[in-house]
Amino acid sequence: xxxxxxxxxxxxxxxxxxxxxxxxxxxxxxxxxxxxxxxxxxxxxxxxxxxxxxxxxxxxxxxxxxxxxxxxxxxxxxxxxxxxxxxxxxxxxxxxxxxxxxxxxxxxxxxxxxxxxxxxxxxxxxxxxxxxxxxxxxxxxxxxxxxxxxxxxxxxxxxxxxxxxxxxxxxxxxxxxxxxxxxxxxxxxxxxxxxxxxxxxxxxxxxxxxxxxxxxxxxxxxxxxxxxxxxxxxxxxxxxxxxxxxxxxxxxxxxxxxxxxxxxxxxxxxxxxxxxxxxxxxxxxxxxxxxxxxxxxxxxxxxxxxxxxxxxxxxxxxxxxxxxxxxxxxxxxxxxxxxxxxxxxxxxxxxxxxxxxxxxxxxxxxxxxxxxxxxxxxxxxxxxxxxxxxxxxxxxxxxxxxxxxxxxxxxxxxxxxxxxxxxxxxxxxxxxxxxxxxxxxxxxxxxxxxxxxxxxxxxxxxxxxxxxxxxxxxxxxxxxxxxxxxxxxxxxxxxxxxxxxxxxxxxxxxxxxxxxxxxxxxxxxxxxxxxxxxxxxxxxxxxxxxxxxxxxxxxxxxxxxxxxxxxxx
Amino acid sequence: xxxxxxxxxxxxxxxxxxxxxxxxxxxxxxxxxxxxxxxxxxxxxxxxxxxxxxxxxxxxxxxxxxxxxxxxxxxxxxxxxxxxxxxxxxxxxxxxxxxxxxxxxxxxxxxxxxxxxxxxxxxxxxxxxxxxxxxxxxxxxxxxxxxxxxxxxxxxxxxxxxxxxxxxxxxxxxxxxxxxxxxxxxxxxxxxxxxxxxxxxxxxxxxxxxxxxxxxxxxxxxxxxxxxxxxxxxxxxxxxxxxxxxxxxxxxxxxxxxxxxxxxxxxxxxxxxxxxxxxxxxxxxx
Numbered sequence: 001x002x003x004x005x006x007x008x009x010x011x012x013x014x015x016x017x018x019x020x021x022x023x024x025x026x027x028x029x030x031x032x033x034x035x036x037x038x039x040x041x042x043x044x045x046x047x048x049x050x051x052x053x054x055x056x057x058x059x060x061x062x063x064x065x066x067x068x069x070x071x072x073x074x075x076x077x078x079x080x081x082x083x084x085x086x087x088x089x090x091x092x093x094x095x096x097x098x099x100x101x102x103x104x105x106x107x108x109x110x111x112x113x114x115x116x117x118x119x120x121x122x123x124x125x126x127x128x129x130x131x132x133x134x135x136x137x138x139x140x141x142x143x144x145x146x147x148x149x150x151x152x153x154x155x156x157x158x159x160x161x162x163x164x165x166x167x168x169x170x171x172x173x174x175x176x177x178x179x180x181x182x183x184x185x186x187x188x189x190x191x192x193x194x195x196x197x198x199x200x201x202x203x204x205x206x207x208x209x210x211x212x213x214x215x216x217x218x219x220x221x222x223x224x225x226x227x228x229x230x231x232x233x234x235x236x237x238x239x240x241x242x243x244x245x246x247x248x249x250x251x252x253x254x255x256x257x258x259x260x261x262x263x264x265x266x267x268x269x270x271x272x273x274x275x276x277x278x279x280x281x282x283x284x285x286x287x288x289x290x291x292x293x294x295x296x297x298x299x300x301x302x303x304x305x306x307x308x309x310x311x312x313x314x315x316x317x318x319x320x321x322x323x324x325x326x327x328x329x330x331x332x333x334x335x336x337x338x339x340x341x342x343x344x345x346x347x348x349x350x351x352x353x354x355x356x357x358x359x360x361x362x363x364x365x366x367x368x369x370x371x372x373x374x375x376x377x378x379x380x381x382x383x384x385x386x387x388x389x390x391x392x393x394x395x396x397x398x399x400x401x402x403x404x405x406x407x408x409x410x411x412x413x414x415x416x417x418x419x420x421x422x423x424x425x426x427x428x429x430x431x432x433x434x435x436x437x438x439x440x441x442x443x444x445x446x447x448x449x450x451x452x453x454x455x456x457x458x459x460x461x462x463x464x465x466x467x468x469x470x471x472x473x474x475x476x477x478x479x480x481x482x483x484x485x486x487x488x489x490x491x492x493x494x495x496x497x498x499x500x501x502x503x504x505x506x507x508x509x510x511x512x513x514x515x516x517x518x519x520x521x522x523x524x525x526x527x528x529x530x531x532x533x534x535x536x537x538x539x540x541x542x543x544x545x546x547x548x549x550x551x552x553x554x555x556x557x558x559x560x561x562x563x564x565x566x567x568x569x
Numbered sequence: 570x571x572x573x574x575x576x577x578x579x580x581x582x583x584x585x586x587x588x589x590x591x592x593x594x595x596x597x598x599x600x601x602x603x604x605x606x607x608x609x610x611x612x613x614x615x616x617x618x619x620x621x622x623x624x625x626x627x628x629x630x631x632x633x634x635x636x637x638x639x640x641x642x643x644x645x646x647x648x649x650x651x652x653x654x655x656x657x658x659x660x661x662x663x664x665x666x667x668x669x670x671x672x673x674x675x676x677x678x679x680x681x682x683x684x685x686x687x688x689x690x691x692x693x694x695x696x697x698x699x700x701x702x703x704x705x706x707x708x709x710x711x712x713x714x715x716x717x718x719x720x721x722x723x724x725x726x727x728x729x730x731x732x733x734x735x736x737x738x739x740x741x742x743x744x745x746x747x748x749x750x751x752x753x754x755x756x757x758x759x760x761x762x763x764x765x766x767x768x769x770x771x772x773x774x775x776x777x778x779x780x781x782x783x784x785x786x787x788x789x790x791x792x793x794x795x796x797x798x799x800x801x802x803x804x805x806x807x808x809x810x811x812x813x814x815x816x817x818x819x820x821x822x823x824x825x826x827x828x829x830x831x832x833x834x835x836x837x838x839x840x841x842x843x844x845x846x847x848x849x850x851x852x853x854x855x
Contacts, residue, residue: 195851195855196855197851197854197855198854198855199854203854207847207850207854210845210847210850211845211847212842213840213842213843213845215649215837215838215840215842216645216648216649216837218645235850237830238850239845240834240837240840241837242648242649242829242831242837244645244648246641246674247670247671247673247674248670250638250641250670250671251638251641251670251671251674252641254634254635254638254641254642254645254671255641255642255644255645256645257634257642257645258614258632258634258641258642258643258644258645258646259642259645259646259648259649261632261642261646262612262645262646262647262649262650262653262838263649263650263838264649264650264837264838264840265842266645266649280635281635281638284634284635284638288632288634374848374851375847375851377844377846377847377848380847382842382843382844382845384842384843389839413650413838414609414612414630414646414650414653415609415610415612415630415650415652415653417609418607418609419608419609420608420609420611420628420629420630420631421630421631422624422625422630422631422633423631423632423633424625424631424633425617425633425634425635426633432631433580433625434580434583434622434625434633
């Protein structure tokens with residue numbers, strides 16, 4: 001039987017929920033436990049209500065729970081907002097004096113967190129470290145692990161700061177041990193695995209881009225994509241990458257196209273609004289047959305929408321974006337691992353087919369952390385599809401857009417070959433010069449659309465299926481809902497799932513095969529119109545029986561989805 | 570030793586007879602033949618408009634992108650493949666209108682590119698609407714009562730933003746223009762050459778005759794010092810009865826390539842990427 005608990009740390013923006021959350025991740029991983037952490041934050045720098053939710057278990061976990069076992073409230077509002085989301089026997093750690101709460105409730109575990117911070121470190125800013133010590137004690141963790149985690153988290157800070165943080169954490173820890181109100185209850189610990197990574201979806205994409213040989217990254221900051229740029233910028237020097245913050249998303253995509261034309265692998269990332277600005281550039285990449293990788297970390301729209309929240313509302317937009325008709329690839333990684341491997345593949349495929357490749361994620365995947373096995377770089381191979389420099393000198397009569405059976409013309413790099421290269425956004429001849437010839441036009445459209453699609457059709461990223469052919473009810477989803485589908489179908493008998501991590505070209509054959517025996521098909525989507533259900537129907541003729549849709553800007557959780565599915569059965 | 574003929578393109582020219590772009594193309598070819606760089610090492614980048622067709626008529630690498638978006642791909646290409654001499658051929662609509670934001674920020678970025686703006690003070694390709702540099706009162710099919718919004722002053726804007734080479738040429742004086750473009754290419758950093766150019770089809774105001782009466786060569790005046798910013802700003806703003814052409818402003822400054830540390834490394838395009846060791850950062854995520 002799986003042992004698990006969920007901790008929620010809630011407070012105002014700026015109270016350090018993320019810092020303590022990261023410390024707790026390190027602490028529980030040192031105990032050999034598995035974690036899944038997600039963040040819920042508002043579009044503001046100070047105030048409001050943010051939380052960090054951490055699910056800890058003795059087996060791997062992939063999604064979040066509806067309720068917490070322990071809520072740590074760093075302000076009064078957090079008590080009111082989150083007390084409804086508490087499990088039976090759950091506890092709310094709070095500072096009654098500080099919050100001006102006088103009544104007693106069974107769930108309250110009153111800890112003078114603010115007084116401890118003031119007494120030990122003379123500043124309320126240390127309250128998050130007090131909470132960290134409290135949580136460690138409540139879950140039966142040895143204090144030495146807390147001290148180690150704090151040292152690691154604050155390694156860039158002064159020794160005095162680290163010492164104070166450890167002291168306040170110790171005081172919080174000791175308070176629990178002395179308190180008659182709470183019995184520490186721990187879950188069984190294991191040995192920590194030798195090699196593991198803890199990272200979120202955006203970091204995985206950034207590492208994938210580095211591995212894939214991305215040499216030029218340009219973007220305009222936009223939540224929830226920005227930490228891709230932050231991560232790449234952090235490693236830019238070490239891996240010889242130029243990360244350039246563009247004046248706008250139009251500049252970003254056009255710079256990426258220019259860098260790619262000139263010979264390097266290049267990428268940009270944004271969210272839906274920024275991608276809207278990039279759409280003309282997307283079409284340019286297709287027309288000039290310049291490889292580019294674009295990440296859309298989705299957030300609720302239209303327009304500015306919910307800047308810091310999650311949605312899967314751009315599916316239809318991404319597969320159709322851009323004026324005109326051309327081949328593209330749209331990936332939607334389901335896990336942090338897939339975010340890494342599909343990013344490497346995205347670069348390879350973009351270069352192989354000389355097309356734009358879109359990676360669709362969302363705030364939930366972008367900001368969620370999980371402990372995972374180290375990436376196998378043997379499965380993340382870089383395969384180049386350009387004319388190598390050493391072969392370039394002998395090229396003669398080069399035509400950038402030479403007609404071929406595959407639709408892909410050998411791609412030379414400017415200044416490596418001895419002839420000039422012409423690339424054009426106007427319709428062009430094989431040489432790249434502007435033309436209005438009807439016959440050339442037909443061949444060029446076939447090249448960019450039909451021939452390339454035909455090749456892409458043979459390299460589909462296979463969907464993941466569970467219980468297909470056996471289950472009465474098949475849940476179908478894409479992108480960030482993978483972990484959710486996996487856990488929920490394991491809980492409900494006779495259910496299975498199909499998860500798509502490639503949306504375009506749509507994996508028609510695989511979808512038909514995997515869904516044909518299902519008695520009931522239900523799509524699970526973080527959008528309001530059931531975009532996946534519509535796409536499946538259009539591409540396969542299968543009409544899903546129902547869609548469970550969530551469009552409040554929040555991710556699904558296992559427990560709510562489980563109840564909703566039971567209603568559907 | 571290369572000649573102008575080495576830069577001849579087989580592509581047929583699609584401009585109207587008398588178009589100022591012919592003079593600019595000839596001047597540019599002349600410049601290129603004196604650079605002693607083969608066509609494979611020169612990249613011409615353009616957006617959309619009549620000026621944007623120019624790269625097709627010169628034998629060089631060409632990236633003809635989107636309207637207003639010539640500068641971003643040009644700068645990025647230069648950054649990753651510095652062996653390329655990158656020249657942008659753009660127009661008043663492309664560079665100052667649709668691409669205004671890129672104009673501003675790429676002057677700030679100061680990558681080593683040369684921007685030749687074919688400025689005919691009108692939209693040619695869309696048949697005669699006002700451009701950002703069309704003078705007040707100029708009547709068009711759209712601006713029937715004459716232009717009422719103030720013209721954009723590219724030279725003054727460039728100087729204020731810190732561009733290190735700001736010049737104005739005239740398409741009918743090909744030798745002078747060729748000299749300006751050469752100086753622009755030799756300047757390390759962002760160089761702007763705004764080129765006055767008649768449009769015989771759609772601009773009936775700013776004709777060859779109109780320009781010939783007004784322009785004068787500012788560098789002929791020994792007292793003029795293009796290193797003097799306040800003097801340069803005055804010249805940049807001079808428009809009407811007398812119009813200065815020549816090198817208006819010069820200043821040395823660090824380029825993007827220098828500031829970003831790129832120059833100290835081998836070109837990004839030469840980097841081997843087949844087996845990048847990502848495992849060395851795994852420790853940061855454990």
